[in-house]
Amino acid sequence: xxxxxxxxxxxxxxxxxxxxxxxxxxxxxxxxxxxxxxxxxxxxxxxxxxxxxxxxxxxxxxxxxxxxxxxxxxxxxxxxxxxxxxxxxxxxxxxxxxxxxxxxxxxxxxxxxxxxxxxxxxxxxxxxxxxxxxxxxxxxxxxxxxxxxxxxxxxxxxxxxxxxxxxxxxxxxxxxxxxxxxxxxxxxxxxxxxxxxxxxxxxxxxxxxxxxxxxxxxxxxxxxxxxxxxxxxxxxxxxxxxxxxxxxxxxxxxxxxxxxxxxxxxxxxxxxxxxxxxxxxxxxxxxxxxxxxxxxx
Amino acid sequence: xxxxxxxxxxxxxxxxxxxxxxxxxxxxxxxxxxxxxxxxxxxxxxxxxxxxxxxxxxxxxxxxxxxxxxxxxxxxxxxxxxxxxxxxxxxxxxxxxxxxxxxxxxxxxxxxxxxxxxxxxxxxxxxxxxxxxxxxxxxxxxxxxxxxxxxxxxxxxxxxxxxxxxxxxxxxxxxxxxxxxxxxxxxxxxxxxxxxxxxxxxxxxxxxxxxxxxxxxxxxxxxxxxxxxxxxxxxxxxxxxxxxxxxxxxxxxxxxxxxxxxxxxxxxxxxxxxxxxxxxxxxxxxxxxxxxxxxxx
Numbered sequence: 001x002x003x004x005x006x007x008x009x010x011x012x013x014x015x016x017x018x019x020x021x022x023x024x025x026x027x028x029x030x031x032x033x034x035x036x037x038x039x040x041x042x043x044x045x046x047x048x049x050x051x052x053x054x055x056x057x058x059x060x061x062x063x064x065x066x067x068x069x070x071x072x073x074x075x076x077x078x079x080x081x082x083x084x085x086x087x088x089x090x091x092x093x094x095x096x097x098x099x100x101x102x103x104x105x106x107x108x109x110x111x112x113x114x115x116x117x118x119x120x121x122x123x124x125x126x127x128x129x130x131x132x133x134x135x136x137x138x139x140x141x142x143x144x145x146x147x148x149x150x151x152x153x154x155x156x157x158x159x160x161x162x163x164x165x166x167x168x169x170x171x172x173x174x175x176x177x178x179x180x181x182x183x184x185x186x187x188x189x190x191x192x193x194x195x196x197x198x199x200x201x202x203x204x205x206x207x208x209x210x211x212x213x214x215x216x217x218x219x220x221x222x223x224x225x226x227x228x229x230x231x232x233x234x235x236x237x238x239x240x241x242x243x244x245x246x247x248x249x250x251x252x253x254x255x256x257x258x259x260x261x262x263x264x265x266x267x268x269x270x271x272x273x274x275x276x277x278x279x280x281x282x283x284x285x286x287x288x289x290x291x292x293x294x295x296x297x
Numbered sequence: 298x299x300x301x302x303x304x305x306x307x308x309x310x311x312x313x314x315x316x317x318x319x320x321x322x323x324x325x326x327x328x329x330x331x332x333x334x335x336x337x338x339x340x341x342x343x344x345x346x347x348x349x350x351x352x353x354x355x356x357x358x359x360x361x362x363x364x365x366x367x368x369x370x371x372x373x374x375x376x377x378x379x380x381x382x383x384x385x386x387x388x389x390x391x392x393x394x395x396x397x398x399x400x401x402x403x404x405x406x407x408x409x410x411x412x413x414x415x416x417x418x419x420x421x422x423x424x425x426x427x428x429x430x431x432x433x434x435x436x437x438x439x440x441x442x443x444x445x446x447x448x449x450x451x452x453x454x455x456x457x458x459x460x461x462x463x464x465x466x467x468x469x470x471x472x473x474x475x476x477x478x479x480x481x482x483x484x485x486x487x488x489x490x491x492x493x494x495x496x497x498x499x500x501x502x503x504x505x506x507x508x509x510x511x512x513x514x515x516x517x518x519x520x521x522x523x524x525x526x527x528x529x530x531x532x533x534x535x536x537x538x539x540x541x542x543x544x545x546x547x548x549x550x551x552x553x554x555x556x557x558x559x560x561x562x563x564x565x566x567x568x569x570x571x572x573x574x575x576x577x578x579x580x581x582x583x584x585x586x587x588x589x590x591x592x593x594x
Contacts, residue, residue, distance in 0.1 A: 048402040049376040079346040080570035103402070105345040105433050106550055106572055116571035136402050138435055253403055273377035274413035275403055 004036030007211035033215035101131035127156035301333030304508035324362035330512035398428035424453035
């Protein structure tokens with residue numbers, strides 16, 4: 001779960017709650033494709049927008065549909081009490097691990113965030129991945145805080161927001177981080193455009209948005225990368241450059257949702273309002289990219 | 298409600314929910330002090346951290362304790378559906394108006410935010426204030442979006458995040474905004490250090506954090522400002538400069554909560570975890586400021 005390709009599916013939303021059939025279909029598709037792990041209720045899974053009941057139900061559906069593939073469940077919330085409730089619900093649903101981002105409304109201090117992880121890990125029976133996603137949490141970790149949190153019991157991985165573009169700098173960055181962390185703590189790269197580069201730089205896992213919707217395209221990058229064939233991984237990632245450009249312009253959520261809608265994996269719209277998704281022009285452009293790359297096959 | 302001094306109280310939290318007695322005491326204190334309006338469940342009232350049930354109960358308690366003073370209630374949430382639920386609950390509790398910030402986890406587009414206000418105002422029976430608080434929402438309004446939203450039915454005020462420090466620039470800014478907005482839409486300044494300057498520049502209201510905890514100190518600024526005595530308002534605000542410095546360094550929430558705890562208005566701690574509040578050194582410094590300024594009388 002904390003190594004290899006970990007796929008982050010959407011949680012498709014219907015008018016009155018989760019589109020359970022579509023969500024189950026997404027999970028079964030990932031399990032069939034052979035991803036190494038699935039994370040339900042990541043940022044791509046809109047965890048922050050759902051009620052406790054919806055989150056518990058989503059976690060249950062994911063574990064039920066994933067078969068032998070381990071399922072990690074996102075438990076982030078603004079309030080520690082709600083994080084603990086989500087952790088309880090995720091474990092009851094059978095999650096093999098949990099993912100926790102320091103979601104903020106009021107800006108959090110480093111002490112606040114350390115305290116959050118201390119309070120939550122004290123109550124957990126499954127391992128936890130630290131979710132560093134400054135674009136959504138507006139919290140900036142530093143290496144000292146990574147190191148302090150990594151010492152807490154049950155911390156198994158850190159999901160980092162990317163690696164430097166230069167391969168030498170990326171490798172140096174990962175080496176420096178690894179020296180700060182206990183051996184049991186893996187490093188997982190996110191930001192899909194960085195997947196190949198992160199694995200080449202020595203990350204253990206790729207926490208991938210696109211893998212949740214186009215698992216074959218992500219496996220075409222991850223499998224060679226994990227086998228040490230950096231050139232093949234790099235080429236497979238470069239092939240998807242038009243997608244990465246859409247992600248850079250619009251974030252990963254809206255384009256990914258538009259692809260899933262276009263492929264009929266989920267109904268349109270599938271995102272929670274007020275998020276309106278891509279406009280018609282961008283959808284048409286994206287459909288062209290998907291067709292050109294043969295991602296609709 | 299959309300003019301004069303509008304006070305934003307804390308929502309004190311106990312181990313197992315709202316500290317109802319303390320919250321009622323805060324509201325009664327504000328009504329007795331003679332503020333022009335009260336906003337329950339603003340950012341200072343930790344709305345983003347509370348459950349639907351806690352928010353509905355808080356709104357009810359505020360209206361019950363405020364007597365003749367009109368109560369505005371914050372209805373922001375990440376998901377439009379939850380905003381609509383909060384609006385329904387606030388109106389059922391007797392709110393005279395609602396306050397809505399475009400809270401984000403995924404970054405919102407201007408279209409998303411316009412759609413949010415359109416969807417919500419279509420369902421409201423009471424007037425709405427637009428809450429522009431980029432420090433917590435991470436959404437940046439521009440004047441074009443202000444103008445578009447201000448045309449929606451029921452929009453009665455815009456809570457702006459401050460005014461330029463230079464009095465001439467502040468006046469020009471407010472004049473420019475006013476020219477863009479229908480006459481029925483008031484402008485309210487926030488950022489307590491800007492209260493006197495905002496009213497002097499022509500704002501109709503001061504949406505004030507400190508007024509929720511130290512109403513007399515805020516009235517000492519607002520009353521002369523609203524009567525056109527800018528010099529007296531400015532002097533009263535300058536007197537509180539040590540407080541404004543604490544707010545600049547730590548945000549307004551943590552120092553305000555520490556003052557309320559120190560004065561015995563609420564139990565300590567009163568903020569929702571993971572927010573740990575000020576450290577001991579800062580609390581001691583703040584207690585000195587409060588004593589020096591005679592704010593504990």
